[in-house]
Amino acid sequence: MQRVLVVGGAGYIGSHTVKHLLDNNYQVVVADNLIYGHREAVDKRACFVLADLFDPQALIKLFAQYQIDAVIHFAAFASVPESVQDPQKYYFNNVVGTLNLLKAMLGAGVKDIVFSSTCATYGIPQYTPMDEKHPQSPINAYGRTKLMIEQIFGDYARAYGLRYIALRYFNAAGCAGDGSLGESHRPESHLIPLVLQTIKGERPVLKVFGTDYDTPDGTCIRDYIHVEDLALAHRLALEKLPQYNGYINLGTGRGTSVKEIIRAAEEVSGKKCPVEFAEHRAGDPAILCSDNKLAKKILGWEPAYTDIKKIIQTAWNWELNRKY
Numbered sequence: 001m002q003r004v005l006v007v008g009g010a011g012y013i014g015s016h017t018v019k020h021l022l023d024n025n026y027q028v029v030v031a032d033n034l035i036y037g038h039r040e041a042v043d044k045r046a047c048f049v050l051a052d053l054f055d056p057q058a059l060i061k062l063f064a065q066y067q068i069d070a071v072i073h074f075a076a077f078a079s080v081p082e083s084v085q086d087p088q089k090y091y092f093n094n095v096v097g098t099l100n101l102l103k104a105m106l107g108a109g110v111k112d113i114v115f116s117s118t119c120a121t122y123g124i125p126q127y128t129p130m131d132e133k134h135p136q137s138p139i140n141a142y143g144r145t146k147l148m149i150e151q152i153f154g155d156y157a158r159a160y161g162l163r164y165i166a167l168r169y170f171n172a173a174g175c176a177g178d179g180s181l182g183e184s185h186r187p188e189s190h191l192i193p194l195v196l197q198t199i200k201g202e203r204p205v206l207k208v209f210g211t212d213y214d215t216p217d218g219t220c221i222r223d224y225i226h227v228e229d230l231a232l233a234h235r236l237a238l239e240k241l242p243q244y245n246g247y248i249n250l251g252t253g254r255g256t257s258v259k260e261i262i263r264a265a266e267e268v269s270g271k272k273c274p275v276e277f278a279e280h281r282a283g284d285p286a287i288l289c290s291d292n293k294l295a296k297k298i299l300g301w302e303p304a305y306t307d308i309k310k311i312i313q314t315a316w317n318w319e320l321n322r323k324y
Contacts, residue, residue: 001025001026001027002026002027002069002070002238003026003027003028003029003066003067003068003069003070004021004026004027004028004029004068004069004070004071004072004238005029005030005031005062005063005066005068005070005071005072006018006021006028006029006030006031006046006071006072006074007031007032007053007071007072007073007074007075007101008031008032008037008073008074008075008076008116009028009030009031009032009037009042009046009072009074010030010032010034010037010038010039010041010042010048011032011036011037011038011041011074011075012172012183012184012185012227013074013116013172013227013230013231014030014032014037014072014074014116015037015038015041015042015043015181016176016181016227016228016230016231017072017074017230017231017234017235018030018042018043018046019043019176019180019181019231020228020231020232020234020235021231021234021235022043022045022046024235026235028043028045028046028047029046029047029048029049029062029066029068030042030046030047030048030049031049031051031062031075032048032049032050032051032075033050033051033052033053033075034050036077036185036186038184038324040323040324041181041184041324047066049062053075053093053097053098053100053101054096054097054100056100056103056104059100059101059103059104060104060107060108062104063104063105063107063108063110064108068105068108068110069110069112070110070112070113070114070238070241071101071105071110071112071113071114072113072114072115072116072234072238073098073101073113073114073115073116074116075097075101076093076094076097076116076145076146077089077090077093077094077142078118078142079142079189080120080140080142080143081189083140083141083142083145084140084141087141090141090142090145091141091145094142094145094146094149095145095148095149095152098149098152099152102152102156102162106156106160106162111160111161111162111163112163112164112238112241113153113162113163113164114164114165114167114234114237114238114241115149115150115153115164115165115166115167116167116169117146117149117150117166117167117168117169117247118142118143118146118168118169119168119169119170119249119251119288119290120138120140120142120143120146121136121138121143121146121147121150121168122134122135122136122137122138122143122168123135123136123137123138123139123143124137124139124283124285125285125287125288128255128287128288128289129223129251129253129289129290129291130249130288130289130290130291131249131291131293131294132168132246132247132248132249132291132294139283140283149166150166150247153166157245163241163242163245164241164245164246165237165240165241165244165245165246165247165248166246166247166248167230167233167234167237167247167248167250168247168248168249168250169225169230169233169249169250169251169290170222170223170224170225170249170250170251170288170289170290171190171191171222171223171224171225171251171288172190172224172225172227172230173190173192173224173225173226173227173311173312173315174192174224174226174227174228174305174311174312174314174315175227175314175315175317175318176227176228176314176318177228177314179317179318179321180323181318182315182318182319182322182323182324183227183315183318184322184324191222191258191261192224192261192265192311192312192315193315193319194206195261195262195265195273196265196269196312196315196316196319197319198273198274199265199266199269199271199272199273200319204274205274205275205276206262206273206274206275206276207275207276207277207278208258208259208262208275208276208277208278209278209279209280209281209284210278210279210280210281210284211277211280212280213280213286214286215257215286215287216257217257217259217260218259219257219258219259220257220258220280220284220285220286220287220288221255221256221257221286221287221288221289222255222256222287222288222289223251223252223253223254223255223256223288223289223290224252224256224261224308224311225250225251225252225290225303225305226303226304226305226311226314228304228305229250229252229301229303229304229305230250232301232304233248233250233295233299233301236299236300236301237299240298240299244298248294248295248298248299249290249291249292249294249295250290250292250295250301251289251290251291251292252290252292252303252305252306253289253290253291253292254289254306255287255288255289256308260308261308261312262275264308264309264312265312265316267309268309268312268313268316269316
């Protein structure tokens with residue numbers, strides 16, 4: 001039975017992936033510093049280690065104690081606006097933290113890693129849907145840190161035999177279908193929970209940035225991928241690591257506008273969402289949509305959630321019975 005170290009496994013996507021791995025007969029060790037993660041989100045079947053990527057001795061001890069076979073790496077700061085305001089925080093945490101992790105891995109003879117990357121490595125789309133051949137020209141520090149890490153993996157693969165798959169996902173959304181896990185960021189920046197929390201009355205109004213984009217209804221279009229579909233892709237990537245090294249997009253291949261998200265959330269909840277329209281933000285592309293042919297070909301992956309209302313329903317169920 002393969003033992004997988006999930007770094008950042010107390011976070012949103014990490015915790016869902018931990019549950020999925022355990023449900024599929026993997027042994028799982030979670031390492032998280034709980035700066036943004038939630039201890040309550042870690043499945044009780046997993047071994048939890050309170051550890052930081054900036055504590056080399058703790059990493060050495062962890063690999064020695066648990067005899068890890070492979071790593072899934074989620075531990076990163078991920079706010080685009082914050083990365084612009086405080087790039088030092090992002091370069092240090094995301095890039096240096098990953099270098100520390102890789103050093104501990106190689107020291108323990110562990111060479112398999114699946115990495116949580118992002119479509120932000122592409123920057124402004126030159127065409128949509130975006131495939132893996134799309135030029136990479138990130139427009140913020142967050143995207144640049146992820147691109148740097150991908151490039152580091154390439155160098156480590158050539159020099160040390162590292163085996164890696166970087167999963168570039170688009171807009172993660174939704175919550176566990178059984179209601180056990182959800183989305184809980186501090187502060188929250190993702191559209192769907194912001195809409196639902198506004199509908200619940202926890203926020204006075206939803207601010208929509210821009211109604212003048214070159215899209216059918218004037219609002220941004222994004223490719224929303226359910227978190228359980230992301231979790232599945234990480235397991236499939238682990239299983240493909242001996243045969244494939246490289247980068248794979250994860251998305252549904254379908255775009256949904258901000259206004260369509262609001263309308264779907266109102267239908268799911270049966271309540272109206274107070275909205276305030278504002279000027280669009282610099283650097284926000286009109287459309288971000290994934291070409292997912294490579295994920296289907298290499299991983300044999302097929303997203304189960306392709307209806308945005310079903311994705312939102314899982315998020316609404318969580319918001320009504322939030323556990324953390």
